[in-house]
Amino acid sequence: MKFEGRADCAKFFGTEMAKAVRREFSNINFDCVxxxxxxxxxxxxxxxNQSELLARCxxxxxxxxxxxNALVKLKQNRVQHNLSRxxxxxxxxxxxxxxxxxKGKTVLLVDDIKTTGATLNECSRELLKAGAGQVFCxxxxxxxxxx
Numbered sequence: 001m002k003f004e005g006r007a008d009c010a011k012f013f014g015t016e017m018a019k020a021v022r023r024e025f026s027n028i029n030f031d032c033v034x035x036x037x038x039x040x041x042x043x044x045x046x047x048x049n050q051s052e053l054l055a056r057c058x059x060x061x062x063x064x065x066x067x068x069n070a071l072v073k074l075k076q077n078r079v080q081h082n083l084s085r086x087x088x089x090x091x092x093x094x095x096x097x098x099x100x101x102x103k104g105k106t107v108l109l110v111d112d113i114k115t116t117g118a119t120l121n122e123c124s125r126e127l128l129k130a131g132a133g134q135v136f137c138x139x140x141x142x143x144x145x146x147x
Contacts, residue, residue, distance in 0.1 A: 010050060013140040014057025021062060021108065021138055028136060031105035033059040034070035036112075036123055037096070054140060055110040070102050071123055092122040103131030114139040 035055035043049050052068075059066035074097055107127055111120055114137075124135040 010053035018061035032067040098126040098130035115143040
């Protein structure tokens with residue numbers, strides 16, 4: 001789901017994700033949208049962060065502020081797609097940190113793909129540790145067969 005650099009794919013998926021958020025979380029008042037970050041090196045190499053593109057679209061569609069620096073990826077970890085569930089959980093430990101900008105906020109966390117939930121769980125944990133009141137997650141795809 002890396003979009004091959006095509007922002008139009010992110011627009012399509014982001015719009016659909018925003019519709020799902022409106023439907024599934026209609027009683028939640030989100031204070032901000034954030035996304036699973038990648039290292040600067042990887043972003044420069046790839047040119048885009050697909051989760052960021054999705055989050056931008058969702059924030060725009062729902063008229064919710066995008067907190068671009070709510071999460072930071074501190075170091076590069078191994079790619080997840082060929083790891084077992086337990087390896088994925090260990091692989092993301094200590095990789096992310098969250099800004100205290102989220103203190104007291106209800107956060108919508110965006111990622112492109114959920115396989116085991118290891119990355120979303122770790123990012124959510126960091127957001128809560130930084131003081132977020134609540135964290136809700138949305139992804140474009142759920143891979144039920146991986147990990």
